[in-house]
Amino acid sequence: MGFPGTWMTESESVVYRVVPKCACSTIGQIMYYSDHGEFFEGDIHDAQGGMHKWALEASQGPITRNVKAHKSYSFTCVRNPYTRILSSFFDKICGIQRNGKRYRGNLVPTLIYKYGIEVGGEDGKQEFDQIASFRRFLLFARDTIRWRRPMDPDIHWSAMSGHISTFICNGGRYDKIFWTESFNDGMQEVLDNIETPHKVRLDKIPRFNESEGHGPKRLHPVEDYFDDLSKHLVYEIYKRDFDLFKYDFENPGNKMPIDEIDLDEVHAKLGE
Template sequence: MGFPGVWMTESESLIYRVVPKCACSTIGQIMFYSDHGRYFDGDIHDSTTGLHKWNQDGSQEPIRNAVLGHKTPAFTCVRNPYTRILSSFFDKIAGIQRNGKRYRGKLVPQLIQRYGIDVGSPENGFDFDQIASFRRFLLFARDTIRWRRPMEPDIHWSAMSGHISTFIGSGGRYDRIFFTEKFNDGMQEVLSDTKPAHKLDLKKVPRFNESEGHGPKRAHKVSAYFDDLSRHLIWEMYKDDFLLFRYDFDDPDNKMPIGEVDLDEVHAKLRY
């Protein structure tokens, strides 16, 4: 199967399994900086040099050898499922992308027609009922995950455990899985496992977020978006994410993890 979604520094000092909406842009830029002493000029997802990526032909052999050789520290980062799906909605559905267009072209018009979603527009200041539209989006997201209709689940709202499992299933092993909510502490532990060519102060690293300023801001606290039905759908989609990564399902407003990740448990349960 290979290692889709895996990035590695050119120096082979770090291996990272990308999980969308979990600080992946910032992590990629930190990895780039650790080798080159500068950040990539642009969205790190657009880079084709300076960082090994599985979808680049010349990178597959070095990544495969490093992963299976188990000599390079491998890590990933996770996020509270409630705030992750909200972020996906406000960025990919309600927001305007960097190219000035809607995400995936016809997706939003399709959601408006099929699910009755309203996301406003820049012209009206993104004035719409955020709670009602988000809950309808949640039905769509569940349909894509459960039945793969009307489309395959998008990487930005498919379960974190699904992304993370592909690395394990192909023979990889994580040395660390840390929390977006404790980013600096977790990333510092990752960097301490290696000797980067260029050291950096994590407190001074910009947060690289392409959606910032391109769409509506969340107007309510997290729990306001999740009624009983919404929480039922969330559990259906992300049960493994809550359990494996120790997030609080009972309190949507508690974004912090309630325990530490057990790496042995993750590898045992996600080794398909």
């Protein structure tokens, strides 16, 4: 299985397990900058060099050796499950992607046909009932995760604990898991624990939100999208995420965590 979704600086200063929709573009650019003193031109997910990525065959040996020996500081970043699934809906389902097309080809037409969702027309810019469509999308997301139909779950809405566990199950150990919601504090702690060829000043780093502007703007507060049924579906999908990363299931309007992450608990429960 190896270490899918794992990135490492060429200098091997730090190892990062990517979790989609959790500031991964910004984190990747910080890692790139820390080695090269400049940002990658374009979306860091498209970079085919300048950083080790598990998806690049030549990187798999160096990543495996490093992670199994725990030679470098290893970390990942998580996000409130309510805001993460909402972001996935507006970006991946309603939005037009970088290539000018809909995400995953026939995915959106399938959703419109089978689940009755709306996405704001051909260009994603027309008005539609965001709340009703999102709740129908939630049913679809649950179906993909619970029964793998009408398709396998997508990385952007599959549980964070699933992404994070592969690193542990194959012999890795995290030194830090921090929250997107207090990004600067968490990322600074990572930087304080590593030596990089180029110094990173977080206050000078822009946010690389590659999904911003893809889809329609969210018109309502987060909590308006989640009625009792929606909350039940979210808990069914993301129970481990709420429990391990200490988010508030009861109140979708509270995006902040309610307790500290216990790394030993995460390793024990996700390493089973």
